[in-house]
Amino acid sequence: MKHYYQLIFLGAIDHRLLPKIKDVFFERIDELGIDRAFFKIIDRNNFGEEYTDANPAFCIYFGNKTDDKFLDEEIINKLVKDATLLLPLIDEDLSKFNNFVPEIIQKYNGLSLLGLSMELAIEKIVANALEAFNLLKSKRRAFVSYKRSDSSGVAIQLYEYLEQHNFDVFLDTHSIRKSEPFQDELWQRMIDSDVVVLLSTENYLESEWTQQELSNANLASIGLVQVVWPEYTVIRGAQLSEVFTLEASDFINNDFRNVNAKLNEDSLLKIVQFTEALRARTLASRQDKLISTFMHYAEKSNVTATLSSHKFIELEKDGEKSIVVPAIGMPKALNCEESESLIQKIYEEKGKLDKIFILYDEIHIRDIWLRHLNWLNKYLPVKTKEIGGVSKWLAN
Known part of the structure; x- marks a missing residue:
């Protein structure tokens, strides 16, 4: 080898x-x-x-x-x-x-x-x-989903603590600049996150927004660290979920009913551990979903597509041999550079590659980023492809 x-x-x-x-x-x-x-x-x-x-x-x-x-x-x-x-x-x-x-x-x-x-x-x-090894994104992203009237204190505490442990954390009250379209930016940051830390409190599902956050996390196959408050139950229907059940003793002064309640440090460390451990699994699940959708479209279009042991897709279309690389979240110019370098090295002994594509899911990615990716496609040898347009592309 x-x-x-x-x-x-x-x-x-x-x-x-x-x-x-x-x-x-x-x-x-x-x-x-x-x-x-x-x-x-x-x-x-x-x-x-x-x-x-x-x-x-x-x-x-x-x-x-x-x-x-x-x-x-x-x-x-x-x-x-x-x-x-x-x-x-x-x-x-x-x-x-x-x-x-x-x-x-x-x-x-x-x-x-x-x-x-x-x-x-x-x-x-x-x-x-x-x-x-570029098998996990070097940028670690976590999204904190919570009900403000139930758990603002712990949400802010987790935001600060995860940041200290090298995560880029999204918290709605801290992470969106003024003048940005709030909901569009929130959904994009969720889709670009590796893990969602969900604070499962008594009234979590009473909010339309938290319901949507849970639904979108499931739709995108994003892993959930479900932090469950004492006396409350696990939220059902949360896919790829790791459950961390809190006891009253996990809170400072056993005070968990206060909106400004805080966790002790041991509990915070365990939540960080859960978040680290879930990253690989959730990214793999999202990658597999992209791959299976692409392979389905290829089969329908009678295009030869083979999944390599490196989890790249080898594609033969119109007499050209190409590689399709599934990407999680928003592709960037650096993804293009790293993909080209790695793939050329892996395939150097197999002969010339005609094209390299990066495959991504465009759902909830803002128009400003989609325009940027289309602009990059004009200038970079590695092109990006939206999963929503693959069926039409392969059929042509």
Whole structure:
């Protein structure tokens, strides 16, 4: 196999953490529907035989010092020279970061495991690896859906806490600029989100807007972290839903009936963990929905379309061989560049590709963005295609 991903573990490896990282990593790979055979695990023992700078690589470096020397420093120097992405981990406060990693990676953004539960630490590490391989969007987006008169305090608290954990969070009172069309922007931000955090309170379904938010999340197959208040029940009909049931003790002073009630930090950390864990599954579900719809249209139009093991669609139409890449949310110029680079590398041994397309769902994407994508199509070699127009395109 010529093209594969390399997951590298170096440094003072925590052998309590390592097997769990591998297990969760491959669980997420399975959820994304990618063959495990495309991944190699590399450490100092097999680095010389297995590693190549020709394929994507991501290194997790466990920081520590032994006799005033850093472990695997020579290999780290090689990886930095090859522009490999690295995630340094330390089990101390980040203020001590430089004491635990080689000088050459002291400018890298590291992750402190201090104060994190093992589960949350693993989710963060795995998410970083998947993002580095472009298997998850590097921009993490979450949408908080709530009833203002029930849970404004927790909604604002979650907005701030998820932001601190590197999510781009949408909250209706904080995220829409003045003069923007409120409802159009709200729906677009939801469709471009990875996960919806739904605050399931007594009166959540009494609002027309929250009902629509739940309906649109289900329609778009967006995963829901359903945070259920004490004494209330799970909202039924919420697809791809992970349920986190709150107890009175999860709230500061056990006060959960107050609109301005706040959660304690342990509960907030668990919600972040749920949100991290659900990302891969919801993105995979949305990708699968795009793929199945495209394959259905191709079959109806008698066009040859084959799903590759990389989850790209190989298309033969009018004597041309093209690749169709399903994208989640709004495609951007960077998606086009990354797709072209990756695909040309994967298919270089199979001969010339005529065209590359990025497939996306245009529902609830604002006209201003659709016009922008049409403008990009005039100038970029990689073109975008709306799923709503695929039937007509394939039939012509």
